[in-house]
Amino acid sequence: MKFATVSAGGQMIYGAIVDAGVIALSAEFPQWPSLREVIAAGGLPELEQAAQGRDVTHPEGAFTYEIPVPAPEKILCVGVNFPDRNAEYKDGSSQPKYMSLFPRFARSFTGHGQPLVRPPENHTLDYEGEVAIVIGKGGRRIKAEDAYDHIAALTLCNEGTIRDWVRHAKFNVTQGKNWDNSGSIGPWLVPFTDAAQLDDARIITRVNGEVRQNDVLSRMMFPIREEIAYISTFTTLVPGDIIITGTPTGAGARFDPPKYLVPGDIVEIEVAGIGTLRNTIEDEA
Template sequence: MKFINFEKDGRTSFGAVKGERVINLGGKLRDDMWAVDDLLEHGLLNAAKDIAATLEPDLELNDVKLLKPVLKPGKIICVGVNYANRNAEYKDGSEVKKYPSIFMRTPGSLVAQGENLVRPPESEQLDYEGEIVLVIGKAGRRIPESEAYSHIAGLTIMNEGSIRDWIRHAKFNVTQGKNFERTGALGPWMVSADEVKDYTDIRVQTRVNGDVRQDDTTASMMYPIAYLVNYISTFTELMPGDIIATGTPTGAGARFDPPVWLKPGDNVEVEVDGIGVLRNGIEDEIV
């Protein structure tokens, strides 16, 4: 089932998407529950699915403003260089590392479906990275790989946008280039984990102005999804509402010769099989 956070007539709520319509679930489980975040925090995702199954849609999808599927994630954890051919794409002669690269993003660095990514005045090197995102539904520390999937509430999509030259400002630090305000996107919704049949073979494709730039499946991951949940939960307790961006395939704009950066007027689509399409335009920041 697809779950969204949305705004309608100035009020925030959440619901389940059915075709091109929405079942408004705000306040229907509890009077104080008005976001997908609340479902995750209180472990009521299955209850929401049960209620939604008994109701008919009462809103048109086109009539609501989609918000990020998790409004206030406790942690946004990102995995770098996770597809097998991406390490070679760097052309630096380095060997594949035993453990994944991990970094964090701030909530303010991400916008929702349909909102523009913002190119800052400090750099023209705004780049795209299409990624599959795990939404954690059950807390855990040192989660065994055999139990990893049971901690996932659902999947969503991220355009893990980057300011490339700021990524290289320091020797071992990508934080600056990954956290410019509104340079990435999350959405359009969260698909509940029961819809996922095989985590080891999910396709992700990124298109810029209709041109396919990235296209691969999770079968190419060097660090599979179950391993990532295990590894990350070793050093930090995963909590409901945390999200994990699992890495991007080869084909980002930085790898073209010469590089091809995003510019105002461009349209980026990240499509993940079984989830949907995350769509965003590009604009310059006004300062």
């Protein structure tokens, strides 16, 4: 079953997603104001049980998707995590010893079906399709072999980037990665139950129907188990934290000339077993 955070009638609610729409559940669980608290309590199975046999409360078209976990404490992104991405830099470097990391703020993401916003200051808005994991059981110095025990759910991310602004400083990319509503997370959470959901996953990114990215997570230089182990070495992971695991080659900046996103474009991130994250592009009002 899939679970999402949506806005309907001026309120933010959560519930189960079925073909016809949303089965709202948040009113029945006042002890869990958002999916973040549901995850912290290990409550996804209880939500699934509550949704069984229920009718849709909000049909398609009567709600808008929000990012699935509101206000996570941390969103950490792994950069340059596929061998072809490393080769794109043309610096002759082999696989690095340690992974590259940077933070993103929740405000920089919007939900499924909502527009990614291109700011007036710079038009080099680019896409990066990625799988995102949501931490369910917190911990510090988690062993790689135990890492999957700490994942509650999976979702998708378009880790939208203003490319020119990642070059504004010598040692970081934070400025280019945190423009309001420049990326998206969603559409929903899929509970994590089986290692094959990640180990065998293929991620595909399409722009206006054209495949731009197509790779499998098993080719990552730093597998997700290692990501959780490494990150939890220096910071305590808590329920609701999101790790955005890395994008394959094929982002718009790597074409000659670059293929940056423009208003009217449609970007889709697809992973079998999770779903399709779809967004349009528009200029900031």
